[in-house]
Amino acid sequence: MKIGIANDVAPVAEALRHAVTDGTGHQVSWIARTGPDALRLCLEARPDLVLMDLNMPGLDGVEATRRIMREAPCAILLVTSHPEDQVGQVFRALGAGALDVTATPVPGGGGNGAHELLAKIKTIGKLIRSDHVVPAVVRAGLQRVPSLAGPVRHLLAIGASTGGPVAIAAILAGWQAPLDTAVVVVQHIDASFAGHFARWLNDQLSMPARVVAENDVLQGGVVQVAQSNDHLTLSAGHRFHYRPEPLDYPYRPSVDVFFACVATHWAASATGVLLTGMGRDGAAGLLAMRRAGHATIAQDQASSAVYGMPRAAAEMGAAMNILPLGKIGAAIRDRIRE
Structure with missing residues (x-):
């Protein structure tokens, strides 16, 4: 190199x-x-x-x-x-x-x-190489297993990489998610800095931001942030877990893996949002969410710091809406009100 x-x-x-x-x-x-x-x-x-x-x-x-x-x-x-x-x-x-x-x-x-x-x-x-391999958990054509009933009725899942921290803060700024709405963020960032990221978000937003610990449950009205170099997953019982597989997948934590869990285990309403980032992580997972009946949004090229992940989603037909960053927050809130 x-x-x-x-x-x-x-x-x-x-x-x-x-x-x-x-x-x-x-x-x-x-x-x-x-x-x-x-x-x-x-x-x-x-x-x-x-x-x-x-x-x-x-x-x-x-x-x-x-x-x-x-x-x-x-x-x-x-x-x-x-x-x-x-x-x-x-x-x-x-x-x-x-x-x-x-x-x-x-x-x-x-x-x-x-x-x-x-x-x-x-x-x-x-x-930066082109040999992207979608994790097996997304490729497999997942059979949907409905989640258990709980107080959270809507799940907002956000994935981002290069340029993501500022973009995430922008779409969530000035908004307090309802208590029946959970917000989960998977940002490509090293585990050693994930805690700083959650605290930084907490300072930028009107609602609290917290890192996700092993076996935590979904919480409404809070931004829950992946904090490990392992991949964040969601079980049918609304609990978070971290797992290292796929070990050779360079995107850590993987947006694809988490979005695939939402597509598989989340039967209530959900919105998937894929923001700026290098590579293709998240596109296949966003497509899985769309096929499961969830709303999906990708950031547009003009407002992306790096138009890699959203471009891949657009090319795959994974995004129901492709929007500039300044309109994504309003679209999310409209979706949740519906």
């Missing part, structure tokens, strides 16, 4: 160069010391992946990400010191199109940081 590094601290940039090239087969195409340099180099020699620091002169990592995704789109991984102390910036950058975030490996600080960085690069390499 051809990799660009955007970091203005020379020793850190050199440590990153060494970490990603030492016996990995990756190549560092360039090192940029400023945000404008990163944009220019992406335009001149677009890499497969950019390792983007959040704090740089000229353009910070958020704005550099936004400009690169608009003018020379490529995969971007945030690699920055102490990301847990920069949560607001992290989620703005993820909303602008960055795929994921990891802490900068400390030079001379051991191999764990470099190992985590290389693991994320490996996963991103799988995401």
Whole structure:
């Protein structure tokens, strides 16, 4: 993989160069010391992946990400010191199109940081290839098993990836879901940052946002957020579980897997929403939901940070409605009122 590094601290940039090239087969195409340099180099020699620091002169990592995704789109991984102390910036950058975030490996600080960085690069390499395989749980042509009766009468299932955090906040902003309506979010994000994501959403929204723990039940009036690198599933008894299979599926947690569970086990009314993201995860699951009689919505191209997952849904006929981000929230509320 051809990799660009955007970091203005020379020793850190050199440590990153060494970490990603030492016996990995990756190549560092360039090192940029400023945000404008990163944009220019992406335009001149677009890499497969950019390792983007959040704090740089000229353009910070958020704005550099936004400009690169608009003018020379490529995969971007945030690699920055102490990301847990920069949560607001992290989620703005993820909303602008960055795929994921990891802490900068400390030079001379051991191999764990470099190992985590290389693991994320490996996963991103799988995401940007075209060999997408739909999980067997979605391919199988699921037989519907009605769920047990309960206080939740409508399930809003939202899936997103690249650009998703800001998009999710936008469609749920200023709204309190009724107590008989559950909201479940499956966002591609590393487990180490999922708790920060739930707390960030909690600050953005009028209703509470909480991470989903193993064996939790559906709750009305609350945004429940997947928090594991394992896949979130929903049983016929309205309980959440995490499972590692499919192990080799690069999208974690998988939107396809959760949407397929809704199609299989949820007999009451539901709405599936597939937002911006790289790849095809969620499209087959959204189609399963539509075939099960649920309402389905996909974000349109113009408002998507990356038009991958929604495009796949549109091509498969999985979405009953393809809408700009600014109209999805109203469509959800209209559906629930019906």
